[in-house]
Amino acid sequence: MQNIVILAGNLGLDPESRTTQGGTRITHFTLxxxxxxxxxxxxxxxxxxxxxxxxxxxxxxxxxxxGKTIQQYCEVGMKVLVRGRIHYTKWKDQQGVDRYGCEIIAETVDFLSRAKQTENDDAGQSDYDDDIPF
Known part of the structure; x- marks a missing residue:
């Protein structure tokens, strides 16, 4: 059996990244x-x-x-296709009540609309159509 999920949608917020003490970069965003x-x-x-x-x-x-690529090139509203797996978590809150969460661990992210411009990009590359319908 496989745990596979494919989602196409729009970023709800700009991605946020952090680095663990062990050096792992973790990037979160909502879709x-x-x-x-x-x-x-x-x-x-x-x-x-x-x-x-x-x-x-x-x-x-x-x-x-x-995560680094997503942080660098994605922004709120951008259309992406995420392939990954569903991951469930369980923890106890401060009152000792069991809480549950669900997230998608991304394995690939394809840009369905133009990536945001970065300082290293050429400003003249604006001939692409951003209106990809769903």
Missing amino acids: ATSRPRYKDGKVVRDEKGRRVNDTEWHRITAFNGL
Whole structure:
């Protein structure tokens, strides 16, 4: 059996990175995915006839080189495709109550929209279309 997840969506916040005492780089970001809302087997539409979508938020974690690339080139709103695995955690809070969490450990991240410009990039590379539909 395999633990594989593939998500395509938009970054909800700019990625945040930290480095452990052992030197491992850990980068976190949130990813918003959406899907049409259904009722009685039919797609729900608003008063203007547009599809109503439900959005889900996913916590994504990447390590080392992948995390460095994400930190360097990704920003809020960017479209990405994440391939990875689901990881569940359990801990006790300060009151001793069991808490549970879920995150996606990224193995690859593909950019579906243009990466943010960095200081080393040429400013003249603006001929790409950012409007990739989902």
